[in-house]
Amino acid sequence: MADMVDTVFVTVPGLRIIDRGETISVANLAAGTEKSFHRDIVELLEFFARPRPLHEWFGRAQAQARDVPTAIRHALLVAADQLLTxxxxxxxxxxxxxxxxxxxxxxxxxxxxxxxxxxxxxxxxxxxxxxxxxxxxxxxxxxxxxxxxxxxxxxxxxxxxxxxxxxxxxxxxxxxxxxxxxxxxxxxxxxxxxxxxxxxxxxxxxxxxxxxxxxxxxxxxxxxxxxxxxxxxxxxxxxxxxxxxxxxxxxxxxxxxxxxxxxxxxxxxxxxxxxxxxxxxxxxxxxxxxxxxxxxxxxxxxxxxxxxxxxxxxxxxxxxxxxxxxxxxxxxxxxxxxxxxxxxxxxxxxxxxxxxxxxxxxxxxxxxxxxxxxxxxxxxxxxxxxxxxxxxxxxxxPLASYTRRTTGPAEGATGRTAPTATSVPSLEPADHA
Structure with missing residues (x-):
């Protein structure tokens, strides 16, 4: 787990959670996994309902670390980046x-x-x-x-x-x-x-x-x-x-x-x-x-x-x-x-x-x-x-001008006179009111 403490994890949404008295059954039906835990698993899953680095959980004084590897192995907790491709x-x-x-x-x-x-x-x-x-x-x-x-x-x-x-x-x-x-x-x-x-x-x-x-x-x-x-x-x-x-x-x-x-x-x-x-x-x-x-x-x-x-x-x-x-x-x-x-x-x-x-x-x-x-x-x-x-x-x-300036010989450099620009129709839209 040491190499994963800075990884951001999140509880998989949509888990099926059943209270069986002394234990809690948690299932990821899409992944086909199910596992029974002590009741404090609920605190772990609620803590990671929002993505957090794993070390934030281990840093809590009352935290129980034993369930984390099991929750990851059963796809109840996943690295946040694994939610996307x-x-x-x-x-x-x-x-x-x-x-x-x-x-x-x-x-x-x-x-x-x-x-x-x-x-x-x-x-x-x-x-x-x-x-x-x-x-x-x-x-x-x-x-x-x-x-x-x-x-x-x-x-x-x-x-x-x-x-x-x-x-x-x-x-x-x-x-x-x-x-x-x-x-x-x-x-x-x-x-x-x-x-x-x-x-x-x-x-x-x-x-x-x-x-x-x-x-x-x-x-x-x-x-x-x-x-x-x-x-x-x-x-x-x-x-x-x-x-x-x-x-x-x-x-x-x-x-x-x-x-x-x-x-x-x-x-x-x-x-x-x-x-x-x-x-x-x-x-x-x-x-x-x-x-x-x-x-x-x-x-x-x-x-x-x-x-x-x-x-x-x-x-x-x-x-x-x-x-x-x-x-x-x-x-x-x-x-x-x-x-x-x-x-x-x-x-x-x-x-x-x-x-x-x-x-x-x-x-x-x-x-x-x-x-x-x-x-x-x-x-x-x-x-x-x-x-x-x-x-x-x-x-x-408003888009008015879109022609690009070009680089080339200066006017008259080739012995020819630069062409005179011809007039073009107005680019303003017609008034159809």
Whole structure:
């Protein structure tokens, strides 16, 4: 154990703990381990509910060291960095959990992937979402080398903006590791734990899914952290189906927000892009004043002000974007596509408006699937949304000049007169008011 005393450990979330009187039975069902301990094991597990170096436990006068090797051997305590697998295509600076927990400055935004689709009911493939989004993402401003170029600016032609101000620092923890055959019931609590850790460090957690069930666990962490929270949900489906029978804690990608509504500190849930047709038992319907929606058809007709009208500005928001909100002509690689979705540019404008108007304290992009082609349309759309969310709240100037100066012979050095610049049309956008 001597070589591990400085290693950061954490209790695996979601353990099954049974009080058997004189002993406590602790099981990690996903790993297939179970062990009986003396009752003081509970203190050990509670102590490491938040990641800590092992020496902090051994430094306690009343600490019992005998259970630590057993808890590690049975995968009840794990090194915090083992919760994640690093990616070669990190967005921003590659980051480990133990490094994040060290004293010092933290990234403004921390990305992590949730490569699972075990709770989806449509076409599979969302487990590849994190890698597909990273593969298609172009976010040079997030790279560590960008901080060294103090005189550099980012030219955003799509939004006609120039970013020269201090840009956000971004770290990428990689993907939350899963076990073969593991269900969302044991995988999800690790997403919740990671979100809680990032919030405690003052970072904005940003999750790349994965199917939409992952969002339920991230939102749980936010609802525990914030006294009040609003949710902005972009999707073709409402994802409010109740679990079957009395299984309140049974999570799928179709009941993501059902559990959140049980929390009184959820102030508002506004959904954008809905376009399903379904039946329901009349007796099961009830009005919750916190919930409303803007359909995909209405999004094409309403102004941005009308879309976000009535949402309180005095609370933080979590934004969740299911890529099937966008029409499958633009984003076909998703599990449950529906025709009639919004366009890519509508999605950019709405997410950009949300990022400018509200304080986004966490967000996710989910349900991006695999592609049989080299280019993944859904991942490209997700990459554009990712840039908008990473730049939330960053000041910008209108993009006016973008031609580069060239070096070459001075005017007249070759005996020729330098060409006279011709006039070009104005780059100012037309007024369509």
């Amino acid at each position: 690093q990616t070669a295509a990190a967005i921003g600076g590659p980051l480990t959990l133990s490094k994040l927990l060290e004293p010092g400055s933290k990234p403004d935004i921390v990305l992590f992937g949730a490569p699972t689709d075990v709770a989806s009911s449509g076409r599979g493939g969302a487990r590849a979402g994190p890698s597909e989004i990273r593969r298609h993402a172009q976010v040079p401003f997030a790279a560590p080398s960008a901080a060294a170029g103090k005189d550099r600016v980012c030219l955003d032609f799509e939004m006609r903006r120039s970013y020269a101000a201090s840009l956000p620092s971004v770290g990428d923890l990689g993907d939350v590791a899963g076990l073969v055959g593991e269900g969302i019931a044991s995988y999800g609590p690790r997403l919740s734990l990671l979100s809680e850790i990032l919030l405690s460090q003052g970072c904005v957690p940003a999750m790349l899914g994965g199917d939409h069930s992952c969002t339920a666990f991230a939102i749980e962490a936010h609802l525990r952290h914030w006294p009040a929270l609003g949710i902005l949900h972009f999707d073709a489906h409402h994802d409010l189906w109740p679990p079957a029978g009395a299984q309140f804690h049974y999570v799928t990608h179709a009941n993501v927000f059902h559990r959140a509504l049980a929390r009184p500190n959820l102030r508002v849930l506004r959904q954008f892009g809905l376009r399903t047709f379904e039946t329901a038992a009349a007796a099961s319907l009830h009005h919750d004043p916190r919930v409303d929606y803007v359909s995909a058809r209405e999004l094409r007709q309403l102004s941005t002000d009308a879309v976000f009208a009535g949402l309180p500005r005095d609370i933080p928001y979590y934004l969740s974007f299911d890529i099937d909100c966008i029409d499958p002509i633009h984003a076909p690689e998703t599990g449950t596509p529906l025709p009639g979705g919004i366009s890519y540019h509508q999605a950019l404008d709405l997410v950009d408006a949300a990022a400018q108007r509200f304080r986004l304290v966490g967000w996710d992009i989910v349900e991006v699937g695999q592609s049989e082609r080299a280019t993944n349309g859904a991942a490209l759309c997700a990459a554009g949304l990712l840039r908008r969310l990473l730049l939330a709240g960053v000041p910008f100037d």
